[in-house]
Amino acid sequence: MTLLNLAKSFFRETKKAEELIQNSFFNIETIRAYLLSYSTKRNRLNNLLTQIKLSMNTQNPLNVLFSLIVIFLLSFSEVLIANEKEYPDSWGKQGFSIIKQTSTGVEINYSITAFNFTKVQINGKTMDAIELSGSYLPNNEGAPDLPGTGRLIAIPQGSNVSYNIIKSRTETFTGIDLAPAPVIPSQTETGPLKYYFSESVYTTNKFYPKNPVSTSDPNKIRGVDVIMLGITPFQYNPVTKELIVYRDLKIKIKFQNGNNQFGEDRLRSHWWDPLFEDMLFNYESLPDIDYNYTFKSNSKDYGAEYLIISPNGPEFQQWADSIRNFRTLQGILSKVVTLDDIGGNTASLIEDYINDAYNTWDIPPVAVLCLGDFGSDPSNSVTSPIWQNYCVSDNIYADVNGNDMPDIILARMCAQNATQLETMVTKFLNNERNPPTDTNYYNHPITSCLFQSGGWAQICTESLAGFYEVIQNKSTNRINVCNGTLPDVWSIAPNTAALINYFGPNGLGYIPATPAQVNCTWNGNTNDVINGINNGAFMLVHRGTGSEQGWGEPDFSNNDINALNNTNLTFIWSIDCLTGKFNLSGECFAEKFHRHTSGGNNAGALGIVAASEISYSLVSDVYAWGAFDNMWPDFMPDVITTPESKGVLPAFANVAGKYFLYQSSWPYNTANKIVIYNIFHYFGDAFSTVYYEMPQELDVSHPAWVLVGTTVFEVTANEGSLIALSVNGVLIGTGDGTGAPVLIQIPPQNPPDEILVTVTKQNYYRYEAWVPVGTGTGLMDNTAQDYINVYPNPVTDNLLIKLTKNMGTTYITISNLLSELVYENKIEVGEEKTLNINLSGYRGVYFIRIKTAKIDHAKKIIVQ
Known part of the structure; x- marks a missing residue:
C-alpha cells in the first residue's frame, strides 16, 4: 500500500486526505484536530500527537503526515483497538x-x-x-x-x-x-x-x-x-x-x-x-391526576400552591400581595403570610410553618418565596437556617423529609427596603407583562468560563453554547478565559473522554474535538461581560472561580455591575463559589446583580442562581447539566427521561439539577453532592419565566359573555398553555390548553361580576380578557336600553336589531348554549340602523351580544 493510499485509508475521506497533503500550510495541529474529531480514544491519541509534535521536524508537512500515519497505524493501532470494547449483541440500549x-x-x-x-x-x-x-x-x-x-x-x-x-x-x-x-x-x-x-x-x-x-x-x-x-x-x-x-x-x-x-x-x-x-x-x-381544581370563593382556606412569606413591614406586605394577585390570576393559587402569622422570625418557626402547610393543607405549597434578605429584624427580613455550620441554606426549608433533597421549590428576594423590593418585584412582573422584543436579546446568549484542566468548567459551558447553536440556531457570545497556553485536551479529569464522546463530534455535536477549535479567543475580560449584557442576552451562564464579590475570570465584580444599563434583563447562572452568600454582612454579588437599576430603570439581572459557600468541581458541572436539561429537555436527549418542557423556570431547574446529581454515579460521592444541594440558591420569583425566543401572540377563543348560573366555561387555547379563570381576584378554575375546546368547571357567577380569562405559555405574550356575566333576561343596563332594541322575542324567522345614535364600531354575535357561534358581524353605526337577521332553520335558546366601545349588551332569545 502506498503512503498516499495509507493516508486515504486512515482519514476515510479521499478528498480530505488529498487536501491536507497538498496544503503547504498543513501542520501538526491540523492533523490533531482532524484525527481527534474522528477518534473515540481522544486522550491517548492526543498524548501520542503531542509526543510526535515534540520529537519531529515539522518543516516538511508531507513527511510529518506520512510519519504520523505510519507510526500511528503500525506502532499503536493494535494497542488502541484493543482498548475499545464493543458489544454489538447487547440485550438493550446503553x-x-x-x-x-x-x-x-x-x-x-x-x-x-x-x-x-x-x-x-x-x-x-x-x-x-x-x-x-x-x-x-x-x-x-x-x-x-x-x-x-x-x-x-x-x-x-x-x-x-x-x-x-x-x-x-x-x-x-x-x-x-x-x-x-x-x-x-x-x-x-x-x-x-x-x-x-x-x-x-x-x-x-x-x-x-x-x-x-x-x-x-x-x-x-x-x-x-x-x-x-x-x-x-x-x-x-x-x-x-x-x-x-x-x-x-x-x-x-x-x-x-x-x-x-x-x-x-x-x-x-x-x-x-x-x-x-x-x-x-x-x-x-403513578396514577393520573387532574391538576385543575374547581376553586370556591373561599379558596384561601384550601391552602395555596405558592406560599409567600413576608416580613411584617407594610411595604413588604403590599408587594407580597402584588405577587400573590399576579400569580393567582395566572392560575397559581397563592397566599401571603407574615412573620407575625408564623409566630416570629426564627428558622425553626418558619420551617415548622412550611412543614405544617406541606403536611396538612388541602392544596399544599409547591413553592415558597422568602420575601426579604437574611436577618433578624421581622419588619424587613426573613431569616434562614445554617447547614452543618458551613453555609446559609434555604434548602433546609425545602427539605420536608429530612433527607437533604428538596420537596418544595424555594426562592428568595434579598430586599432590605421598599426601593429594593420594588426593583426585584417589578423586574419579573414587567418581564412577563411586556417581554423584550429585541431579536439580538434572544439570539446572543452568553456563556463564560475559566479553563480548568483538572475540571469540567469549560465542557459545562461549551456544551450549552453548542446546544444554543446546533439545536436553537442562536449565535452564542462566548466570554472565556484561559490563563496561560490553551491545553490540547478538554480536561485531564477522569471520564472526560466519555463526556467528549457524548457532547462532541461523535455524539450530540455541541463541542469540537479540542478546545482550540472553539470559536473564541480565550481572553475574555470585564468589558466583554458588560458589553454582552448591555447589548442584550436573555441568559448568562458563568462557570469558574467566584467570591462573595464576583467572578475571578473574566474579572467581573460588584463595582462592574454599576456599568450595566440593560433594560432587557438577563437571567444569571453563577455556577461558582460564594457569589450567593446572602448572609454576608455586606452586599454579595447575587444581591447586587438582582437589586441593580440604571438611570431609574430596572437593569442587571432578572434573577440569579448562585452558591452561598465554596463549591466542588465536577459535581457542580453535573448539577448544571441537569438544570440545563430541565429547562430544555432536548439538551441531553434520552438521559434519564425527556419529558415535555413546562418552560424555562430557573427555580425549578435549580431543583432538577440537584436530583440529576443525586442519581449520577450513585452510591458514590454522597458527601460532595450534599454540599451542592445546600449551597445553590435561586434568587427571584419562584415561577419567574425566562423568555428565550421572540414572544408570539396566543390563539385564544372563548365566549364573549356568560349567563348567570353557568357552571362550565369553554376555552380554546394553544397546546401546552395554562388557562385560568378568576373573578374579583379569586381563582375559580384552571385548565390546560390543547388547541381544541376545553371545558372548565366553575362555580355559578352573578352580575355585575366579570370573569377574567388569563392564558400563559412559554415564549408567548400573556393573554387577558374580561368576560361579563349577564342575566340573559333583557338588556344588561339602562344605558344600553337607550341605544339598542332587539325584537321580536321569541322569534320565528327574522330577528330585528334596531341600533340608534352614533354607536361607532359595533360587534354582534349570536351563540347557542354550547357557546358555538351561529352569527357574527362587525358594522359601523352612524345614525339609526336596523339589522334583519334570518334565523330560520334554528330552534332553541340562543344568546345575542352587542358590543361597542361603551356598551356591552347581552340578551337571551328564543327561536321557535
Whole structure:
C-alpha cells in the first residue's frame, strides 16, 4: 500500500486526505484536530500527537503526515483497538431500560454496548482507567475508579423492596491495574488532581464492589415513596488484578406488602410533576391526576400552591400581595403570610410553618418565596437556617423529609427596603407583562468560563453554547478565559473522554474535538461581560472561580455591575463559589446583580442562581447539566427521561439539577453532592419565566359573555398553555390548553361580576380578557336600553336589531348554549340602523351580544 493510499485509508475521506497533503500550510495541529474529531480514544491519541509534535521536524508537512500515519497505524493501532470494547449483541440500549412496570414491581435491563480502557498517570505510575458513557462522576475517592450510576424507582406506599438478578452476561479481563478515583477538588483548588489508594480496598483479595447491583432504603420525594437502584457494571479485585464486566443485566425488583398506591395525590401538582416525570424511572406507574381544581370563593382556606412569606413591614406586605394577585390570576393559587402569622422570625418557626402547610393543607405549597434578605429584624427580613455550620441554606426549608433533597421549590428576594423590593418585584412582573422584543436579546446568549484542566468548567459551558447553536440556531457570545497556553485536551479529569464522546463530534455535536477549535479567543475580560449584557442576552451562564464579590475570570465584580444599563434583563447562572452568600454582612454579588437599576430603570439581572459557600468541581458541572436539561429537555436527549418542557423556570431547574446529581454515579460521592444541594440558591420569583425566543401572540377563543348560573366555561387555547379563570381576584378554575375546546368547571357567577380569562405559555405574550356575566333576561343596563332594541322575542324567522345614535364600531354575535357561534358581524353605526337577521332553520335558546366601545349588551332569545 502506498503512503498516499495509507493516508486515504486512515482519514476515510479521499478528498480530505488529498487536501491536507497538498496544503503547504498543513501542520501538526491540523492533523490533531482532524484525527481527534474522528477518534473515540481522544486522550491517548492526543498524548501520542503531542509526543510526535515534540520529537519531529515539522518543516516538511508531507513527511510529518506520512510519519504520523505510519507510526500511528503500525506502532499503536493494535494497542488502541484493543482498548475499545464493543458489544454489538447487547440485550438493550446503553444503560437502563424498563422491560415491565406494574404495581407489584419493575423489570429493568442494563446493558453496556461499548466502553474504553485508557491509560492514566497516577503519582508517576501508569495505570488503567475505564470510561463508560452515561457515567460522569468518579467512584469514592481512593477506591478503584469503577463507573456506576443510579435511577430513582417509585414504589407503592409502605412497600418492602427486594431484587434479584434474573440473568446476566459477563466478561473477565486479567492483568488490569486499575487506578483509584481522585479526590474531588473544591473550586478554589488548582493544580493536578490528587490521588491516594484506599488500603482497605487495594490490599484486600476481594472484588469491589461486593455486588454490581444495590438499592437504597425507602425514601420519600414529595409524598412519593422511592428507592434508588444503583448499578456498577464492573467488579475489580486489586490483588489478583481481575476485572469482571457485566455487559448485560436483567433485574427484577419486587414491591411487597404495600397498598398499591404510588404517591400521595394531595401533593401532586401541575408544576412539580414534570420534575417527577424526569427523575422517576417508572413515572408511568403513578396514577393520573387532574391538576385543575374547581376553586370556591373561599379558596384561601384550601391552602395555596405558592406560599409567600413576608416580613411584617407594610411595604413588604403590599408587594407580597402584588405577587400573590399576579400569580393567582395566572392560575397559581397563592397566599401571603407574615412573620407575625408564623409566630416570629426564627428558622425553626418558619420551617415548622412550611412543614405544617406541606403536611396538612388541602392544596399544599409547591413553592415558597422568602420575601426579604437574611436577618433578624421581622419588619424587613426573613431569616434562614445554617447547614452543618458551613453555609446559609434555604434548602433546609425545602427539605420536608429530612433527607437533604428538596420537596418544595424555594426562592428568595434579598430586599432590605421598599426601593429594593420594588426593583426585584417589578423586574419579573414587567418581564412577563411586556417581554423584550429585541431579536439580538434572544439570539446572543452568553456563556463564560475559566479553563480548568483538572475540571469540567469549560465542557459545562461549551456544551450549552453548542446546544444554543446546533439545536436553537442562536449565535452564542462566548466570554472565556484561559490563563496561560490553551491545553490540547478538554480536561485531564477522569471520564472526560466519555463526556467528549457524548457532547462532541461523535455524539450530540455541541463541542469540537479540542478546545482550540472553539470559536473564541480565550481572553475574555470585564468589558466583554458588560458589553454582552448591555447589548442584550436573555441568559448568562458563568462557570469558574467566584467570591462573595464576583467572578475571578473574566474579572467581573460588584463595582462592574454599576456599568450595566440593560433594560432587557438577563437571567444569571453563577455556577461558582460564594457569589450567593446572602448572609454576608455586606452586599454579595447575587444581591447586587438582582437589586441593580440604571438611570431609574430596572437593569442587571432578572434573577440569579448562585452558591452561598465554596463549591466542588465536577459535581457542580453535573448539577448544571441537569438544570440545563430541565429547562430544555432536548439538551441531553434520552438521559434519564425527556419529558415535555413546562418552560424555562430557573427555580425549578435549580431543583432538577440537584436530583440529576443525586442519581449520577450513585452510591458514590454522597458527601460532595450534599454540599451542592445546600449551597445553590435561586434568587427571584419562584415561577419567574425566562423568555428565550421572540414572544408570539396566543390563539385564544372563548365566549364573549356568560349567563348567570353557568357552571362550565369553554376555552380554546394553544397546546401546552395554562388557562385560568378568576373573578374579583379569586381563582375559580384552571385548565390546560390543547388547541381544541376545553371545558372548565366553575362555580355559578352573578352580575355585575366579570370573569377574567388569563392564558400563559412559554415564549408567548400573556393573554387577558374580561368576560361579563349577564342575566340573559333583557338588556344588561339602562344605558344600553337607550341605544339598542332587539325584537321580536321569541322569534320565528327574522330577528330585528334596531341600533340608534352614533354607536361607532359595533360587534354582534349570536351563540347557542354550547357557546358555538351561529352569527357574527362587525358594522359601523352612524345614525339609526336596523339589522334583519334570518334565523330560520334554528330552534332553541340562543344568546345575542352587542358590543361597542361603551356598551356591552347581552340578551337571551328564543327561536321557535
